[in-house]
Amino acid sequence: MSDRILDFLRRRKSDGPCVVVDLDIVRENYAAFAGALPDTSVFYAAKANPAPEILNLLAELGSSFDCASVGEIEMVLATGADASRISYGNTIKKERDIARAYALGVRLFAVDSVEEVEKIARAAAGARVFCRVLCDGVGAEWPLSRKFGCEPAMASDVLEHAHRLGLEAYGVSFHVGSQQANLGAWDLALAMAADVFGEMSRRGIELKMVNMGGGFPTRYLKDVPGVPSYGEAIFQSLTRHFGNRLPATIIEPGRGMVGNAGVIEAEVVLISRKSAEDPIRWVYLDIGKFHGLAETMDEAIRYPIRTPKDGDQTAPCVLAGPTCDSVDVLYEKTPYELPLSLAIGDKVLIEACGAYTTTYSTVGFNGFAPLASHVI
Amino acid sequence: MSDRILDFLRRRKSDGPCVVVDLDIVRENYAAFAGALPDTSVFYAAKANPAPEILNLLAELGSSFDCASVGEIEMVLATGADASRISYGNTIKKERDIARAYALGVRLFAVDSVEEVEKIARAAAGARVFCRVLCDGVGAEWPLSRKFGCEPAMASDVLEHAHRLGLEAYGVSFHVGSQQANLGAWDLALAMAADVFGEMSRRGIELKMVNMGGGFPTRYLKDVPGVPSYGEAIFQSLTRHFGNRLPATIIEPGRGMVGNAGVIEAEVVLISRKSAEDPIRWVYLDIGKFHGLAETMDEAIRYPIRTPKDGDQTAPCVLAGPTCDSVDVLYEKTPYELPLSLAIGDKVLIEACGAYTTTYSTVGFNGFAPLASHVI
Structure with missing residues (x-):
């Protein structure tokens, strides 16, 4: 979690969930790959996050690109990189x-x-x-x-x-x-x-x-x-x-290049229980499987989550997204430990969200906008 | 499958996969719900397919609307329907x-x-x-x-x-x-x-x-x-x-109102096998889980598929989408029977795609555009 991202989030005026990607971290990651295998060419997998700022930076650093479609090829060429640096x-x-x-x-x-x-x-x-x-x-x-x-x-x-x-x-x-x-x-x-x-x-x-x-x-x-x-x-x-x-x-x-460079800020919309005796809270965020967190499918990826109440006593909860879709549940089979003091309206930070979030977002399921993205 | 949809597809000039929704079928479905339960108010679940033409038609027919968000409420109000016809x-x-x-x-x-x-x-x-x-x-x-x-x-x-x-x-x-x-x-x-x-x-x-x-x-x-x-x-x-x-x-x-009104036209991109002895063909379409067919998740929904070779001898195949994502496979646990004569470049029609396709589409994963939609 970089101070630059925290600063940006503190100052931003816009409302709603968003991902913020720190280019300094992408630069460090590129250097790490290039340094660890000096005789190997790095082809960034554009599908992980094809934000123009990320492609521009990597083009400038000398990266080549792995593209999945003509659409991605055009995005890479728009950076000015030569087609010889592209693998289809x-x-x-x-x-x-x-x-x-x-x-x-x-x-x-x-x-x-x-x-x-x-x-x-x-x-x-x-x-x-x-x-x-x-x-x-x-x-x-x-x-x-x-x-x-x-x-x-x-x-x-x-x-x-x-x-x-x-x-x-x-x-x-x-x-x-x-x-x-x-x-x-x-x-x-x-x-x-x-x-x-x-x-x-x-x-x-x-x-x-x-x-x-x-x-x-x-x-x-x-x-x-x-x-x-x-x-x-x-x-x-x-x-x-x-x-x-x-x-x-x-x-x-792809993931290795940009995953840890991005953080999603989300808001707690509701915390409730299913019955008076229910031992487990349901915590609903304003982002879920359909607006960036698709990789929680089958609970495959377990994102680190920071809350403003970290350090307080925790208890397990089911974590879910905001849509009227019953599959829009993030963690249920293995409930997530979150502070008991977490409250409706609190902002949470979901770490390691730089890869496979913006592009996996739906066009607007349930009338919610696609995941907003800021690259800083 | 309506003749109007087949006509439209025969004449269209655009390239790439698309869904075509026939408003005549939506009209019939509305009449069926209204007639079967005359004392019950019909609130169309806008999330199933919020295409403006569908909302306009249903507003005109007297339907009310079930909305999941302020975004959907605004889409419904744009039809001219009064807010008294909306349930949040x-x-x-x-x-x-x-x-x-x-x-x-x-x-x-x-x-x-x-x-x-x-x-x-x-x-x-x-x-x-x-x-x-x-x-x-x-x-x-x-x-x-x-x-x-x-x-x-x-x-x-x-x-x-x-x-x-x-x-x-x-x-x-x-x-x-x-x-x-x-x-x-x-x-x-x-x-x-x-x-x-x-x-x-x-x-x-x-x-x-x-x-x-x-x-x-x-x-x-x-x-x-x-x-x-x-x-x-x-x-x-x-x-x-x-x-x-x-x-x-x-x-x-939602699904009951528009599901059978829509058809997706897709193209066979590749048919191949994994080894010389592989008994099962892999058939790859230009649309998959990330561009409209998300409901094939866990193979939950099995869409009827028509091909230009229907009637020819069939054999099982694994059906998959076009992205560089290994989860973009539609039917594998229960392979799909398709004609042995099916060829690369053939167009197939996927039926009952009027609900939960356009809205489940990603913004452009792998550089492929979101599912194109035509309402006729």
Whole structure:
């Protein structure tokens, strides 16, 4: 929690919940990633928070960008960054979107199937492609589904197909799962990447790049390893599996780059009980699942919350959002400890909200405006 | 699926996924609710789809409105409807929002706690309040959490408190759960409502109104009872529990009013497999959980999907959205049967998408625009 954010909130005139992102923290995070893996290119995952001020800062610092759509590509180009710093990292693209990205100068594309390779061969002749490989995600707070990536055995066929169609079979990518606290996860994935390199080499095609994806955690309630620990573990694994022929490498931090840079200020709308004997209070905020806190889904992410009554005696409560929607409950299975003295009208600060909040907000469910955002 | 919608889609020039809502079907649905329960006031739950054309039509037809926020109240007032036709049905309201609603002419408010009653007594002197009572929701496809409502025993205390503070203790409300196919659910809830009326009468306060909420289903893949069956069952229960002193009654259809009036047109972006031996295809659409199909969460709602290849041999597939987010998968636990001949670039029609699609859409996650909406 930075003093700059607290200052901003003290002075702001506007009403309603908002997120405030401190660019100084983003700058520190970028430096940490760049320093921990000096030979690796940082591609910021724009989807985590594509606020223009954040993209501008990262462009200025020298970051590259992982984009999920033509919309995101256009946002990045608006910073003045060259298209050579963009990876179109979505494995699911319309052929006409590939063509638009190519026309905008993008030359690096993700694939995980021969069907996608064929679209790229038609719409982006000669471009570089990397194949995403399935990875089991053990240790991640949000293990990924099998939505992205293919089995390693198929990856070689996909890349060979790309080569045959005149594309540059450039490398492989994986994603170890979001908020990954297990340093060993990258080692398993890199072993698998090295296997694909070996198989491709046997087929006469030399891959050059490993995209190690995202998954770098931000600190919520539990401590997580620091970026230097990740850097060291990853470098050791790279050396172990690739020897002295290290490939070019990419990382795609999103949450790790901006998560801890943002704070949401919200207001307590109601505190009540369901019956006279109810041991648990219900605390309703003016923000919930539909206006920024979607990642509380299944109570996956447990945000640290500060109140003006911190230090007073606490008791468990169910925490919920303001909409007329029964799924708009943040923490119920594991109630949240909050001060008994917390009162209606109190402002609370929800920490580590810089990533996956503004973009997950609905357009205005229940007539409440989307999450307001201030980048300072 | 109406011919008007198919005609519109055939002629539209714009690109990308969209929902098209046919006002003729909304008109029919309103007539069905009004006809099935002629002595009951229909309060359309604006949150289901607050498109101005829908609100205008319903205002013209004589509907009243259930609003979740000042934002929705303003949308309804923009139709020209009088504030006397509005219920501020959210039990979680900021005191300054209550004051704004009161200033706009709203005089009917939902509560489920003494804390909320006190806000209303301060900000909306003399207004009518109804107390929402917890209801177990057995038989609903989406049983509600305990987020809204209080135990019946507490409801009487809440209403008595309102009376004591100069508000009109007007009645009770309940919600049997969304997409409720069990006609008996209303009977249990009405029995409970009658108990509260009896208890209040013993305390010298005569309640006048029962708000029977929403929950009326729309047809997805399974057949559901028609509106007349609901009307008949509810009328019988009212008579059974209230005898010849029937209270004023309100229903709040949302999904039941607009669900079957809307169709989403989407495009197949990619069809692929995870390995050469994978028995299941992955079919990726250009719309998913973050741009309109949020109600596929936990695969709760299974939308009917039409393809240009219907009639051809089918096989199961996993259906997913276009974003770089692993939770953006629509049907995986129970794969969806789609034609084997379905191809990349085919357009599919997702039926019964008139409710809870546009408003659940994110502001632009992954750089994809929010769901486009056309009301015809």
